[in-house]
Amino acid sequence: MSMTNHKMFYVSWEAFHRASRELAAKLLTGRFERILAVSRGGLVPATILARELNIRLLDTICIVSYQHDQQGDLSVVKGCDWPDDAKLLIVDDLVDTGETAKVLKQQFPQATLATVYAKPQGKPLVDVYVTDIEQDTWIQLPWDTELSYTAPLVEQHS
Numbered sequence: 001m002s003m004t005n006h007k008m009f010y011v012s013w014e015a016f017h018r019a020s021r022e023l024a025a026k027l028l029t030g031r032f033e034r035i036l037a038v039s040r041g042g043l044v045p046a047t048i049l050a051r052e053l054n055i056r057l058l059d060t061i062c063i064v065s066y067q068h069d070q071q072g073d074l075s076v077v078k079g080c081d082w083p084d085d086a087k088l089l090i091v092d093d094l095v096d097t098g099e100t101a102k103v104l105k106q107q108f109p110q111a112t113l114a115t116v117y118a119k120p121q122g123k124p125l126v127d128v129y130v131t132d133i134e135q136d137t138w139i140q141l142p143w144d145t146e147l148s149y150t151a152p153l154v155e156q157h158s
């Protein structure tokens with residue numbers, strides 16, 4: 001998805017922290033023992049969930065998506081050889097098309113996949129999430145943005 005002609009959903013660090021803690025609350029009864037963070041976007045919520053759920057065992061799966069090519073052209077540049085079971089919690093920041101989630105579910109069908117944000121196309125693949133985002137909306141995460149000046153509305157519309 002290209003950034004032009006799309007609605008934007010800007011997320012501050014505080015909002016992301018709050019939403020990640022909401023996600024932790026939803027996962028409280030899960031009795032998870034291990035967290036698999038989907039790098040890179042899943043690293044931040046994985047840290048927050050590990051703290052809230054007191055999980056000390058974490059690993060990463062590093063997936064690179066080549067957006068200049070076809071959608072869904074993914075490469076796992078670093079895998080994880082943990083067993084697939086119900087004690088495994090997989091964490092990503094968002095699910096969009098669901099292509100990343102498909103790769104995760106293929107290797108770890110019994111694990112729980114949790115994301116902070118979910119768009120309709122990928123939502124059926126996620127087990128637990130916090131916030132629905134429309135498919136045509138670009139989620140601007142705090143590590144990709146910075147505060148900047150914006151002109152008053154009257155000036156923008158004159």
Ligand SMILES: O=P(O)(O)OC[C@H]1O[C@H](OP(=O)(O)OP(=O)(O)O)[C@H](O)[C@@H]1O
Nearest residue numbers: 039040041065095096097098099100122
């Ligand atoms: O549902 P999908 O369409 O597969 O999209 C979801 C994936 O896209 C984002 O990663 P991105 O490719 O931006 O990589 P990054 O996290 O390393 O920046 C996000 O962190 C998910 O892993």
